[in-house]
Amino acid sequence: MNKISLIIYLLPLFYIVYKTRWVKSMESFAVADRKMSTALLFASISATFIGPGYSLGFIGQGYHWGFLYLMFGAAYAVQTILVGIYIAPRLRETSSRSGNDKSIVTLGGFFKAKTGKTYIQCIIGSICLLVCIGFSAVMLHAGGTLIHTVWKWNMTFGMGIIALVTAIYTMSGGLKASIYTDVFQFVFFVGLISLAVLLILFEMDTDISFDFSTTASILWEKGMNTYSIWEILSLLFMFFLGETLIPPYATRTFSSKTPSVAKKAFIFSGIFSFFWFGFMLLIGIFAYMFLGAQELEGDIVLFSLVEYSHPFIQNLVGLSIFCIVMSSLDSLFNAAAIIACNDLYIPEAGEEKKLQISRIAVLVIMVIAFISALSINSIVGGLLQVYSFWAPSVLPSLFYVIWVRSPKFQAVVVAIIVGFLTVLYAFLFAMKDYKDMLLIAGFIMGILSLFIMHNIKYKK
Amino acid sequence: MYYWLALILIPVGQISLSIYLCVILFKELRNEKKDT
Numbered sequence: 184m185n186k187i188s189l190i191i192y193l194l195p196l197f198y199i200v201y202k203t204r205w206v207k208s209m210e211s212f213a214v215a216d217r218k219m220s221t222a223l224l225f226a227s228i229s230a231t232f233i234g235p236g237y238s239l240g241f242i243g244q245g246y247h248w249g250f251l252y253l254m255f256g257a258a259y260a261v262q263t264i265l266v267g268i269y270i271a272p273r274l275r276e277t278s279s280r281s282g283n284d285k286s287i288v289t290l291g292g293f294f295k296a297k298t299g300k301t302y303i304q305c306i307i308g309s310i311c312l313l314v315c316i317g318f319s320a321v322m323l324h325a326g327g328t329l330i331h332t333v334w335k336w337n338m339t340f341g342m343g344i345i346a347l348v349t350a351i352y353t354m355s356g357g358l359k360a361s362i363y364t365d366v367f368q369f370v371f372f373v374g375l376i377s378l379a380v381l382l383i384l385f386e387m388d389t390d391i392s393f394d395f396s397t398t399a400s401i402l403w404e405k406g407m408n409t410y411s412i413w414e415i416l417s418l419l420f421m422f423f424l425g426e427t428l429i430p431p432y433a434t435r436t437f438s439s440k441t442p443s444v445a446k447k448a449f450i451f452s453g454i455f456s457f458f459w460f461g462f463m464l465l466i467g468i469f470a471y472m473f474l475g476a477q478e479l480e481g482d483i484v485l486f487s488l489v490e491y492s493h494p495f496i497q498n499l500v501g502l503s504i505f506c507i508v509m510s511s512l513d514s515l516f517n518a519a520a521i522i523a524c525n526d527l528y529i530p531e532a533g534e535e536k537k538l539q540i541s542r543i544a545v546l547v548i549m550v551i552a553f554i555s556a557l558s559i560n561s562i563v564g565g566l567l568q569v570y571s572f573w574a575p576s577v578l579p580s581l582f583y584v585i586w587v588r589s590p591k592f593q594a595v596v597v598a599i600i601v602g603f604l605t606v607l608y609a610f611l612f613a614m615k616d617y618k619d620m621l622l623i624a625g626f627i628m629g630i631l632s633l634f635i636m637h638n639i640k641y642k643k
Numbered sequence: 644m645y646y647w648l649a650l651i652l653i654p655v656g657q658i659s660l661s662i663y664l665c666v667i668l669f670k671e672l673r674n675e676k677k678d679t
Binding site: 199380 | 645649658661663
């Protein structure tokens with residue numbers, strides 16, 4: 184590892200951590216004082232969604248199937264833009280309009296404000312926590328793989344280092360530190376990966392006669408022959424709804440200066456994501472033309488490509504993947520800690536006590552995520568498992584409480600139970616072929632049960 | 644040809660975006676000092 188590049192990376196990072204050190208109020212820790220501007224929020228949301236799966240994973244998919252995954256990337260982009268137009272501003276606006284602005288810092292809190300039931304806050308909080316820990320474990324595993332591949336360190340040791348560094352600055356500066364470092368990491372990895380690709384094109388004296396379009400269409404054909412229509416549809420569903428307003432995005436929405444800031448940040452991030460996915464797939468196809476067909480695992484295609492380049496470029500790529508992992512991980516640690524403190528630790532504790540609990544929660548979550556990370560095999564596979572949990576159990580009722588003027592708590596409870604049980608059944612008993620079908624069914628059943636329960640007249 | 648163009652233009656655009664965000668970030672951080 185080139186020490187100079189590491190110092191160039193660490194110095195500004197330390198500066199940011201120093202600037203946001205040891206915040207003193209829960210408002211700063213949980214929602215960054217609700218002062219975030221469009222540009223910062225855009226970069227932070229983008230840095231959060233670009234984890235190893237949406238970078239290394241996508242390059243691997245480009246290598247294997249060409250532009251096939253651009254469909255799924257587009258589904259994700261459209262979802263983010265729709266959230267920006269219809270959901271994020273409403274979420275932010277409601278939290279201001281409810282008169283108790285300061286208390287709504289989580290999705291669980293939002294559910295409580297809408298339904299008036301503390302136990303619904305606890306249920307939503309528990310699911311959010313589970314999702315955050317699942318995602319954190321995936322990120323940590325990816326970080327460990329990276330360190331092992333680039334620096335030949337022991338994987339468990341690498342995971343420990345990443346977890347510890349991220350936990351320390353998240354504990355200290357809360358969401359403020361998380362957003363500022365996200366922006367920095369975003370600048371760093373987007374800039375560096377772009378620079379590395381340009382340098383590779385120059386350095387490798389790329390043969391322009393490489394037939395990009397023929398290769399892309401061969402790979403596309405191969406992909407279409409491998410994936411069944413059903414698999415494509417279920418992947419579209421997963422990419423469309425899998426990450427919709429997961430806790431880190433929700434906390435970012437609450438931290439925006441105004442509803443319109445949240446709206447713009449999500450829309451810009453959605454537009455950016457489309458170009459990002461296209462770029463990743465292009466790198467994958469380029470790698471296929473350069474390396475030829477090999478039995479490469481998706482996650483290491485990028486490293487196989489840069490092995491042929493100058494060590495300086497290898498450093499750039501190594502560092503940028505490091506940023507990608509940390510920027511997603513800190514958002515998850517932070518969101519999980521806020522959830523643990525606000526949704527699960529219900530007694531009305533004082534500001535200081537809550538802050539203290541949030542900080543301890545970061546440490547506990549780090550340890551749980553670390554242990555879970557030891558049991559994940561593939562980055563994308565791991566992500567998809569977490570995806571499948573989120574959409575059926577939370578999203579139907581989230582849309583319901585956002586869109587319906589006076590939501591009924593009975594409908595929310597039933598929809599969550601129906602969605603959750605379907606996921607549980609899918610995980611425990613369903614055969615592999617039927618798993619995806621059950622998850623989509625869970626989402627639809629959740630919506631149906633909401634519709635039915637909402638129209639029942641309850642005795643007061 | 645379009646693919647090559649995209650492979651060059653997207654990174655160039657992203658580098659410009661990074662520089663712009665970098666300037667905004669450090670401006671915000673300077674203001675942060677005034678707040679505390």
